[in-house]
Structures are given as structure tokens and as C-alpha cells.
Amino acid sequence: MPADSPRVAAMTPEHAGEVLAIYRLGIDEGQATFETAAPTWERFDAAKLAAHRHVALDGDGRVLGWAAAVAVSDRCAYAGVVEHSVYVHPGARGRGAGLALLRALIASTEAAGIWTIQSGIFPENTASLALHARAGFRVVGTRERIGRHHGLWRDVVLVERRSPVIS
Numbered sequence: 001m002p003a004d005s006p007r008v009a010a011m012t013p014e015h016a017g018e019v020l021a022i023y024r025l026g027i028d029e030g031q032a033t034f035e036t037a038a039p040t041w042e043r044f045d046a047a048k049l050a051a052h053r054h055v056a057l058d059g060d061g062r063v064l065g066w067a068a069a070v071a072v073s074d075r076c077a078y079a080g081v082v083e084h085s086v087y088v089h090p091g092a093r094g095r096g097a098g099l100a101l102l103r104a105l106i107a108s109t110e111a112a113g114i115w116t117i118q119s120g121i122f123p124e125n126t127a128s129l130a131l132h133a134r135a136g137f138r139v140v141g142t143r144e145r146i147g148r149h150h151g152l153w154r155d156v157v158l159v160e161r162r163s164p165v166i167s
Helices: 013-029 041-047 097-111 126-134
Strands: 007-010 053-057 063-071 081-088 116-121 138-149 152-162
Touching: 007 097, 013 041, 013 053, 013 063, 013 081, 053 097, 063 097, 081 097, 097 116, 097 126, 116 126, 116 138, 126 152
Parallel strands: 081 116
Antiparallel strands: 007 053, 053 063, 063 081, 116 152, 138 152
């Protein structure tokens, strides 16, 4: 691994400020989520699965990006399916943080017996779509005009990765 490659670690409360700041930057760009405000750390922490939260860190320990997952349902048939988010600081893009985060998420979910990781991505977010393709995700389809964002209807491209090792 090159010396300037990000290091991935488990997300902890000490990362909260930087994680939420990166989340806010993604929200402000308008191409990452339907959300219009970042949650408090308490809400974020309660919503995300503890074993599947990762941060990418630079050599000085600064957070470059994060990935986290939530269960898609409490129904037992969907016990092995999670929905994820991945955000990279605008100043850190193109340095491998996103791919490192997705690889860490894949590893942690497979170790836990999770067979499908999914997400919805705005079609205009071509960088995220390309990143997910590089990490082995496939496009399942497009949900057209699924939600309103700042008064406009938006489509969402559904992507998923089915584990080849969980049967």
C-alpha cells in the first residue's frame, strides 16, 4: 500500500465531529442524499450498525471519509441485507478513501454473514456510481421520481453487491 494511502479504522465517538462535518458537506453538495441536515451524533450512532462503521484516516489521523450501514428491515428474511452510505471529504477525493471504505465494509459485513449490501445513488452522482462499480456493486435499476429534493423530483439508481462467499 502506498505511503499516502488512507488507513481504515473502526468509527468511534472521537471521530464524530469530522464524520458529521463530512456528512454536512455531502448534503450541501446536493448529490448525495435526500437529507437536508446532518443528524446529531446521538441519532447517527443509534441508527448505524456498530460493527459496520468505518473511517478512512490520513497519516495524521484526520478523517478523510466514512462508511456505515443500517439494517433494511427487522424481518428475519432480510437479516443479511444492509443499506450503506459512504462519504468522502471533497478535498480527499481521488485518493482511494472511498474504495478502501467500501472494501472494509464488504469485509465486515461478510464476516457477520451479511449477504447483500445495497444503496440508492442519485444518477447525477457519477463518481459514486463509478466507485461502487469498482467495488463490485451492480446496478439493479432506477426508481424514477422516488422523492422530492429541494422541490424537485429525483431518481435514485439502486446498486447492490451480493456476497460470493455467503450462501
